[in-house]
Amino acid sequence: MTVDRARLHRTLNPTSIAVVGDKGPNYQWLSNCAEFTGDLYSVQLDEKEIPGIEAKGIRNFRGLMEIPGPVDLVICAVPRNVAPFIVADAVKKQVGGVAMFTSGFVETGEPVGIELQAKIVAMASEAAMPLVGPNCMGIYNRQLGVKFMAGQEKGEGGAISIVSQSGTHGIGMTMGSQRVGVPVTRTISIGNAAVLNEADYLEYLLEDPDTPAIAMYLEGIRAGRRFFELLREGTKKKPVIIWRGGRTKSGARAVKSHTASLASDDAIWMSLIRQCGAISTESLEDTVETIAALVHTPPSSRKNLALVAMTGGQSVAITDQFERAGFEVPELSESSYERLGAFFVTIGGSYRNPFDASSTLGRETDNLQKILEILADDPVIEGVAIELQTRDFDKSTEHLDGMLALMAAYRTKTGQPVVALIPAGGGMGGQEEVSTRARFHVAQAGFPVFSSFRAGAQALGRVRAFYEELGARTKD
Numbered sequence: 001m002t003v004d005r006a007r008l009h010r011t012l013n014p015t016s017i018a019v020v021g022d023k024g025p026n027y028q029w030l031s032n033c034a035e036f037t038g039d040l041y042s043v044q045l046d047e048k049e050i051p052g053i054e055a056k057g058i059r060n061f062r063g064l065m066e067i068p069g070p071v072d073l074v075i076c077a078v079p080r081n082v083a084p085f086i087v088a089d090a091v092k093k094q095v096g097g098v099a100m101f102t103s104g105f106v107e108t109g110e111p112v113g114i115e116l117q118a119k120i121v122a123m124a125s126e127a128a129m130p131l132v133g134p135n136c137m138g139i140y141n142r143q144l145g146v147k148f149m150a151g152q153e154k155g156e157g158g159a160i161s162i163v164s165q166s167g168t169h170g171i172g173m174t175m176g177s178q179r180v181g182v183p184v185t186r187t188i189s190i191g192n193a194a195v196l197n198e199a200d201y202l203e204y205l206l207e208d209p210d211t212p213a214i215a216m217y218l219e220g221i222r223a224g225r226r227f228f229e230l231l232r233e234g235t236k237k238k239p240v241i242i243w244r245g246g247r248t249k250s251g252a253r254a255v256k257s258h259t260a261s262l263a264s265d266d267a268i269w270m271s272l273i274r275q276c277g278a279i280s281t282e283s284l285e286d287t288v289e290t291i292a293a294l295v296h297t298p299p300s301s302r303k304n305l306a307l308v309a310m311t312g313g314q315s316v317a318i319t320d321q322f323e324r325a326g327f328e329v330p331e332l333s334e335s336s337y338e339r340l341g342a343f344f345v346t347i348g349g350s351y352r353n354p355f356d357a358s359s360t361l362g363r364e365t366d367n368l369q370k371i372l373e374i375l376a377d378d379p380v381i382e383g384v385a386i387e388l389q390t391r392d393f394d395k396s397t398e399h400l401d402g403m404l405a406l407m408a409a410y411r412t413k414t415g416q417p418v419v420a421l422i423p424a425g426g427g428m429g430g431q432e433e434v435s436t437r438a439r440f441h442v443a444q445a446g447f448p449v450f451s452s453f454r455a456g457a458q459a460l461g462r463v464r465a466f467y468e469e470l471g472a473r474t475k476d
Helices: 005-012 028-032 050-055 083-093 111-126 167-179 198-207 224-234 249-259 266-276 284-296 312-324 334-341 366-377 398-414 432-444 453-475
Strands: 016-020 039-043 059-061 073-076 097-100 138-141 160-164 184-189 214-218 240-244 279-281 306-309 384-387 418-421
Touching: 005 097, 005 138, 005 198, 050 059, 073 083, 083 097, 083 111, 097 138, 160 167, 160 198, 160 284, 167 184, 167 214, 167 284, 198 214, 198 224, 214 284, 224 266, 240 284, 266 279, 279 284, 279 453, 284 453, 306 312, 312 384, 312 453, 334 366, 366 398, 384 398, 384 453, 398 418, 398 432, 418 453
Parallel strands: 016 039, 016 073, 039 059, 073 097, 160 184, 160 214, 214 240, 240 279, 306 384, 384 418
Antiparallel strands: 138 184
8 A cells, every 4th residue: 555644644643533442341442542632532332331431521422424523543442343344434534544453354364354354454555544453552652642551651752663563562662661761752553564564664753753763573574675675774864673573483483373474584584684774682671671772872883891890700790791792891091090099999899890899889979980080081981881789779769869970970971871780689789679679760860771781781782783883884
């Protein structure tokens, strides 16, 4: 289908929504849109459901055609055998588009499901009407308060937009991004992608001025040549993170029954992703961590890091992980060592980079300030990763806030990446419940924070490699 961009824009940025087929007691779709800034309508024929809908203060109609005025987005939550009738009415009403939660189509492999999907695809395509899905969660728009999940934030701005063939992963990527302090502009759960494909959504987001970066979960590519052409040129303008499901033989089989996608050869896929300059991830955790590193650090392809750990063993572990991820841990300048030697506690500690700094940092932040000032003045250092102590965090945030303020000042002064590490599993990180809350606190302060050295190193390494490759590609 030739995409009508203006109509797709209406669909993804609606000023009016009609929810068809929502049911009590929770009225999931109507409740999710409680903060929607535009006009919200219900379409429901079931007499038992209407009182509950009207009790929420929402006008109910018995058909789309009865709604006065235009409708930008139809959220369809009806049984699959009813879906073609809703699409027909949506075409007649000339709505912006339809987001179809309804499932039971080609992904089932059943003749009736295949036939029903063919009907809705034919109607939508002939009318050039965008149809998101079917078998999807639909659309999240942060600014307008359009949601498909409780807990999705409403607010201004956003740092990334998400496209996902899996509703669960769309939720996970969105909520995970929020948890690490990254506001999501919009999420599009595309399901079977029967009318609009992954290339259509990528093209829209690459041109969307409200989308600084893009993250995608894909199980298969329907418009391969166009998708990779868009990706190759698009990554010169915006970072694109892609997590592909079904990369193993059994995973590919699971993909077919999930969204009826055909997974491609993994080696070919990885080669194309590298050629196009996208960032490849392998799991939900990888993806969210990479989003955090991408959004919370300034663009940098530089490799030389200062690593600050809390014990000797940790200083070894952090160095191994960051060097494996493509970074270097250089010796500091002699003048830096002279300045550090004036105050650094070397009994149970070391300042040779990596730092073993627990005795020096203690409970005060003054020494961290001195360390960061010295690192900022050292021309060999191009970024810092710091293991943070969380002791006393359950009593007060004062100590941690003091360290974060110093890290923010360093980042502002140098323009370099600054990464926080609060390892899981006890150790110097303290009890895990406290560490988890501390990570959330650090993330909301605008820093990428990781529960292991490996996670932090790999996430920052992916982002660094992206900017290195971008520099090489744009130089040609």
